[in-house]
Amino acid sequence: MLRTFAPLIATLLAALGTLGGHAHADAPRPSTLLVFPYWSKQPGIATLHTVSNISFNRTVRAEFVYIDGGTCLEFNFIRTLAPYDTITVDSRTLPSNAGTRGYLLVRARHPETNELVSHNTLIGTALVVDGNTLEQYSYAPHSFRSPLLLPLRLDANGNGAPDLDGVELEAAPRNQHSASFLGQSPAGATGARTRTTLYAVNLTYRRPGGPWTARGIFVGRNDRGLSFQAQPSVGCWAALDLSSLSASTTQASLAAGAHDASEALDGREHGSWSWSTIQATSPNSPAWLEPPTVLLLQVERRSTHEANGPHFQKGTCATLPYIEGTTTTGTAW
Amino acid sequence: MKHSIQAALAFLLSATAAHAGTAPASMLVNPVYDLRDGRQSYLTLTNISPTQSIDVRVVWVSEAGCREYARVVRLAPGDTTVRSASLDLYGPQGAHPQGARQGWCYAYAIRQPGGVEARGTPVAFNQLVGRMLVQDALTLHDYEVAPWAFTSPMAAHAETDVDGDQLLDLDGREYERAPDSVYIPRFLGQVGGTAASSDLVLLNLTGGREFDVTASLAVFNDDGAYFDATTSFRCWTRRGLAQYSSAFTNAFLLASNDEPTESFGVRESGWFRIDGVHAQTSQDSEANPVILAALIEGTRGVLGGSPPANATEQHSVQVQPYALGEQSNGSLLGRGLIYH
Numbered sequence: 176m177l178r179t180f181a182p183l184i185a186t187l188l189a190a191l192g193t194l195g196g197h198a199h200a201d202a203p204r205p206s207t208l209l210v211f212p213y214w215s216k217q218p219g220i221a222t223l224h225t226v227s228n229i230s231f232n233r234t235v236r237a238e239f240v241y242i243d244g245g246t247c248l249e250f251n252f253i254r255t256l257a258p259y260d261t262i263t264v265d266s267r268t269l270p271s272n273a274g275t276r277g278y279l280l281v282r283a284r285h286p287e288t289n290e291l292v293s294h295n296t297l298i299g300t301a302l303v304v305d306g307n308t309l310e311q312y313s314y315a316p317h318s319f320r321s322p323l324l325l326p327l328r329l330d331a332n333g334n335g336a337p338d339l340d341g342v343e344l345e346a347a348p349r350n351q352h353s354a355s356f357l358g359q360s361p362a363g364a365t366g367a368r369t370r371t372t373l374y375a376v377n378l379t380y381r382r383p384g385g386p387w388t389a390r391g392i393f394v395g396r397n398d399r400g401l402s403f404q405a406q407p408s409v410g411c412w413a414a415l416d417l418s419s420l421s422a423s424t425t426q427a428s429l430a431a432g433a434h435d436a437s438e439a440l441d442g443r444e445h446g447s448w449s450w451s452t453i454q455a456t457s458p459n460s461p462a463w464l465e466p467p468t469v470l471l472l473q474v475e476r477r478s479t480h481e482a483n484g485p486h487f488q489k490g491t492c493a494t495l496p497y498i499e500g501t502t503t504t505g506t507a508w
Numbered sequence: 509m510k511h512s513i514q515a516a517l518a519f520l521l522s523a524t525a526a527h528a529g530t531a532p533a534s535m536l537v538n539p540v541y542d543l544r545d546g547r548q549s550y551l552t553l554t555n556i557s558p559t560q561s562i563d564v565r566v567v568w569v570s571e572a573g574c575r576e577y578a579r580v581v582r583l584a585p586g587d588t589t590v591r592s593a594s595l596d597l598y599g600p601q602g603a604h605p606q607g608a609r610q611g612w613c614y615a616y617a618i619r620q621p622g623g624v625e626a627r628g629t630p631v632a633f634n635q636l637v638g639r640m641l642v643q644d645a646l647t648l649h650d651y652e653v654a655p656w657a658f659t660s661p662m663a664a665h666a667e668t669d670v671d672g673d674q675l676l677d678l679d680g681r682e683y684e685r686a687p688d689s690v691y692i693p694r695f696l697g698q699v700g701g702t703a704a705s706s707d708l709v710l711l712n713l714t715g716g717r718e719f720d721v722t723a724s725l726a727v728f729n730d731d732g733a734y735f736d737a738t739t740s741f742r743c744w745t746r747r748g749l750a751q752y753s754s755a756f757t758n759a760f761l762l763a764s765n766d767e768p769t770e771s772f773g774v775r776e777s778g779w780f781r782i783d784g785v786h787a788q789t790s791q792d793s794e795a796n797p798v799i800l801a802a803l804i805e806g807t808r809g810v811l812g813g814s815p816p817a818n819a820t821e822q823h824s825v826q827v828q829p830y831a832l833g834e835q836s837n838g839s840l841l842g843r844g845l846i847y848h
Binding site: 202203204205223225227228229257258259260261262263298299300302304311312313314315318352353354355396397398399400401402435438439440441445446447449477490492494495497498499 | 530531532550552553554555556584585586587588589590637638639641643649650651652654656657687690691693694728730731732733734770772777778779781805807825826827828829830831832
């Protein structure tokens, strides 16, 4: 009897938990699912992912699922986190069959049943150290709470997968916005250089009936709000340079248009972008899904001069975009 | 019947249980700007509305006494602007106010000026996004600090000062409430000497700039062992992590029944929680003040190996904090000795 009504009870608890909440500052909150948009075990690169369990009384099994961005195959393992426990995983220690680079899911599993469960006490962060370029940057994962208050199984709809549908896990954003980007350097440029990469995770890709390729609209704007568009597609995962998305993001284009000549940062023009997902299509399905779930991370690399020149200064900054709207097509399976 | 109820609830939830990232907001609070020797700071603001212009009041707040220096910028639809802290504070002549070499900054939407209101009228406009870039010519590296973003629950362009106290209240009516606790998901054991150190920035938003605040720090090593510390400051502070507590040092963590098989590169690591205890002046006090935080982490040599060719080279990154709970007693920015 209890088993029969478990999904209903879970949904009811979710409703009570969600509707009882109040808005507060939009910072990441301790969550059940962490989505790290980037990891790499390419030569010279270390990606260190730290996950902590801030619960004072509940142990959790944290499942690390490394998805290879090229093949979408996964490599996973589980670490038990006692209350207040923390763990850091260095991507260099992954076996050769784990792939090369892609994204990482960290999911909560029950310490006894091993089922995927709600457990809104996981926090995390990543540090990327690139020995080839001497770059280091830190970034936060996309964090998804479960509306289910208790450590309940993440399968209210009985499809066997944890869904980002607002019932099992929070819904994902449909629209994402950058605060800004700097004018992009052309490929092979020397001297002052700027290269901004969007790491894109398609969490609709692995839904049944797939693989689902996600299409979106990328709207770039210069510093006076004049816009230009592109329509990127994302398979499982992608690393997209802004200059490849649109030539209008280059320094030359931004400086040539009707821009605000009084504003520049170290001589670099700047702009902003917005990304909205449209629909996902699959060669195995006549239907389509909309809007798909794509999560982004912006990594901006810049240097002011040649590395061996005077006043060399550089910086690599990673930021999660601002988010807006919702879509319920994502799955953490 | 069962599926009908479940479907109805699922529909309801799908509209309410949205992703808890950072949404475009009416007010952005940047915990750090830095104009100390060799540093420059740039605030980027973007209006993502495709149709509506907005004026934004940018307030730079100095570390000394939290004195405010404000500018107003107009953002057209889709517009982006970069504000130089140096130019805003010092002006083109470089005549800088005392005690303003570092501090914090907030920016909020105001009504299009009629020309008579020097401060402007704060309004709801959840279309602002931004970031702060700090350039450091000493370490030769840049880093960014993400702002704390506060949306307003009011209709677009509605005046937010509901209670008429001339403060920006984080009370759930004017702007979103502030978090009850802040979690920093990683720190590296501090080792001193030439190794990179980390700075923790704390900002009090309860009472105002005359309030002395006490905050608790709960520090956890990599095996979940817990150590308590407290710290006091007025309005804003930036200190080396080890100055808050010896529990942040690598030596302490190594001796603290840590997990010997786990380390972060060649350093120990942990995480910590920040919570306001009380804020007070000579005439008033308030429990559980709002504390916002930022950790600027030095990561030089974290993985060991040979030092970089440039001996001064050092990396700094911001570790994005998490927030939990909420409280309604925050506001920007009181000036008196009495809590409103």
